[in-house]
Amino acid sequence: MLGLDMASCAFCDKSLSYEVRAKDLVDRLTLIEKAQQMGDHNGTDITRLGLPKYMWWSEALHGVADVGPEGGGVSYFDSVVPGATSFPNVILTAASFNQTLWKILGKVVSTEARAMYNLGRAGLTFWSPNINIVRDPRWGRVLETPGEDPFVAGTYAVNYVRGLQDIEGQEKTSDPNSRPLKVSACCKHFTAYDLEDFNGITRLVFNAKVAEQDMVETFNLPFEMCVKEGDVSSVMCSFNQVNGIPTCADPYLLKKLVREDWNLHGYIVADCDSVLEMVVRQKWLNSTGEDASAYSLKAGLDLDCGEYYTRFLPNAVKQGKVREADMDKSLNYLFVVLMRLGFFDGIPSLASLGKADICTKENTELAAEAARQGIVLLKNDNEALPLDPERFKSIALIGPHANATEVMIGNYAGVPCKYISPIEGFSAFGQVTYEMGCVDVRCPNDSLIHSAVDVAKNAEATLLFVGLSLAIEREWVDRKDLLLPGYQTHLVNEVAQAAKGPVILVVMAAGVLDISFAKVNPKIQSIIWVGYPGEQGGRAIADVVFGNYNPGGRLPLTWYEANYIDKLPMTSMSLRPTDKYPGRTYKFFNGSTVYPFGYGLSYTSFKYQNNSTEKSLDIKLDRLQHCHGLPYKDGNQNHDCPSVSINDLSCKEEITFDITVQNVGKRDGSDVILVYTVPPEGISGTPIKQLVRFERVYLHANESKSVKFVLNVCKSLNIVNVSGYRLLPSGLHKIVVGDISIPIKVNYNW
Structure with a gap:
């Protein structure tokens, strides 16, 4: 139809290796066409070669998400695919410390993703997981990560990536660059990135001054494991500078470590507009658009999530700042990944996946099971939990998260199959009375506390649902303190004092909270941490509270006392204690804590x-x-x-x-x-x-x-x-x- 002589197009010849086919395709492109294939925001088709447009940015942090370029993501939901399974945010899944679960979640997410691709509702390249280390408890993106330990983060990455990418029976091939991919995963954000906005210093301009000891031991280890053991097909570099050099323009980090030493089989992509920010905000080396694009490409950056490569690489080549051959090398990496994904040839074993494979009963049950496995029991005086459903028929659910739905799926999420709120989950066990107690999670006043107290006076058991939300912790927003927001603490104390029956505190948050007041309050018999538990969160919490499930999760974070953050700024990158600052994470902090890393109780011993x-x-x-x-x-x-x-x-x-x-x-x-x-x-x-x-x-x-x-x-x-x-x-x-x-x-x- 396009007048192509397919026999002469070696890139269409399935008998040839992917490398040979990719080179043939790249050799056919003009300089402008090459640049157009190296920027994700404005990718374009090449009609004369029959090459359709491909947009690279999709997300699958804890389920297929509809996040992507401004104006609409590559993955989206409509009447054909109304939703996909939304699993717990990563910090709660990490608390399960269950490698088998992590891999299964990856498998299910990629099955739904591939099914959506077959239906024209998703891409094939998913920029997940986020495996940055939680160095500081104020960081807003704690919910997306596996926590503070680099070995845990790396192990999570290996399993989740293997679950996403591996096709059964083809996990290993003699040539890793020919290994078929179910979908392509991406370990991000490389490296030493864990700050959004501290006193006006944003991630877009932050220069992380990091000792090589901390780089090797902590910040780089999860990425090394992800590449070497997970065989991930992409790594994303971060906005920030490390020791004065933007990570996306650092040849030691990208070309030497990721590409050569760790032997990446795939491509390296910039966090969106990172190349632009070198020029606009960082003003690094007073670079022009051509300079920044040339520096980045020569450093080993293959794909720009942005427009700078497309706009400036052709001129950079003409000005002698970078070679066209460098573009060819990156394009070869990109096209080989697309070929491994079946973008050119299809993958017959995955072709039958469709709507029936999305939001299945089994996937919904897995979402509940993942939440149950991650939930951490922090306090259980006198074995107050589990509650006996025969004894406790009237239940008060109080707090800003007692009727949570969207809060439970956190960020980088899509449209869930079906929410089970705490109210719905607990209604399966008894008569529920609900009071908000606060107008919202910020709890700016005590106007609703009196009515909440009245409800607790008459209930046989009271559950207080408190915590944080994306209003307080998220991408671009770091926290200012480690306390419950506003009047939440007052709500808890007043309700606990008045309650007729046992009081259980349910903490729905990702980041660390100093709840020492509740820990020592004898009126609060039990405390459970539930992270952001996904679409089935209400059901999972109720199952734990009423003993259908015995909690076994462990904290993937050190829960510091509130005054910890008064002792050091977010911009201090050292993990080890210094003359001025205390150490960070369980590996280097020996002070008192609310709860230590790895803590978690059970209903048994x-x-x-x-x-x-x-x-x-x-x-x-x-x-x-x-x-x-x-x-x-x-x-x-x-x-x-x-x-x-x-x-x-x-x-x-x-x-x-x-x-x-x-x-x-x-x-x-x-x-x-x-x-x-x-x-x-x-x-x-x-x-x-x-x-x-x-x-x-x-x-x-x-x-x-x-x-x-x-x-x-x-x-x-x-x-x-x-x-x-x-x-x-x-x-x-x-x-x-x-x-x-x-x-x-x-x-x-x-």
Whole structure:
């Protein structure tokens, strides 16, 4: 129809490799056409080659979202596809510490996404997940992330990305660049990004001054895991500068680390308008549009979510600031990904997916199960929970989130299949009386508290639904404090004092809240944290409260006391304590907390046993393996060979041990085994402890299970020095699981 001689178009020849086909296509493009394919906001078709327009930006953070370019996203909902399953926001899903769940969620989201693509309602490239580390509890995007621990964030990324991308039976191929993709995932935002707006310093201009030690150990680790183990097909660079260089124009970060060292099989994309901001707000190197585009392309940025590449790359080539061959290389990466997705040829095994695969009964149940698994029980005095539905027939639901719907799905969301609000969820168990208590989540006055108190006086049980919302924590909006907003605390105290029956506090929020007042209030028997629990949140919360589900989630964040943020600005990037500021995250903060990282109760009790004795590792060095000094606190080197770089070791040594978990209570339930390592004593600047493995285990009442752990010595026992080298120290390490400590002695000899 277009008059094309298909036989002469090698890019249409399925017998050829994707690389050969992509090169043939790129070679046919003019300079202007090439630039048009490298900007997402104004992508265009090339009619003479039969190449349709492709828009790259879609989102699938916790379900298919209708977020995208201004004027309408690539993915959208209408009468054909009215909605898609909206799972809990990532921070709650992360609290499940269940790798299997994370991968299953990715699989289901990609099935719905591919079905929507087949129906013309979605793209194939989804810029999810967000795996930035929660360095500061004020950060507005906590809800999108797996929390503060880089190993947890990386493990989440690997599983969710594998769930999104992998096609069963084709998870591995001899050539990773030919591996078919169900959809394309994107790990973002690389790197050291975790600030929206602190005292007028926004993410668009922030220069994150970061030590190499923190880059290697914390900020880059999740991305390294995502690329190396998850085989993600895209990485997004962030707006901010790192040590004076915009991440999207930093050849060390993009070309050296992501592309070469980690061996990315895919493309690198800029956060939207990052290239523009180098010129407009950052005024980096007084760059013109041509300069910024050239710097970014030469640094390894393949796709501009914006218009600068399209507008300025042709002139940049003509001015000699960048080579057209650099554009060709990026276009090859982009077209190969599209070919792996079946954009050119289709993928027969996925062609039948359609409307029947979206919002299925199974997917809705998975949304409820994901929320249940993430919910964390923070307090349960005198076993007040679970409530007996035979005893508690009249229930008061009070608070700004007691009738939550849209709040539960947070941001980067689409249209859910069906909301189950707390009112609807609890109505399945008894007679519900509802009072808002506050006019909204900001709770600006006490005008509705009196009526809420009256309801609590007559109810057999009272549940207070408090917390935050996107009005207070979201992209572009960082928090000002760690307290419940407005009069919410007053509402809680007044209702708790007047309530006739047990009082349960339900905290619906992503970020840390200092609820010490409720923790110590004997009138508040139980507290549960529910994050933003997704479309089935009301049902999941009711199931936990009434004992249909035994909570087993653990906090993926340290819950600091409110005055913590008075001690340091958001702009201080150091994880380790300094002369001026306290440390950050459980790895480097040893002060008092409301609740520590990894905290969570259950309706039952678990006991750990381990019979391991001290293990010793004798590592023989040759003349090419050299010892490195370490900064000991007493100033003395305590070993002939303090440490060796893991790059110089074979790293084949493993530590194997078993933990026997016994459910010693009367209820079935899940326990999360958290395995930490502690470095040898006396070395300056090491973490207090660091998480290296975790496993969620389900046990019936009185059941025992033995869980085997195999730790690679280099990965699990290394520390990062101030220069960014990963070293394996000699001396006595410890593996800590609950109250069990397993000594591991590392010796070097020749």
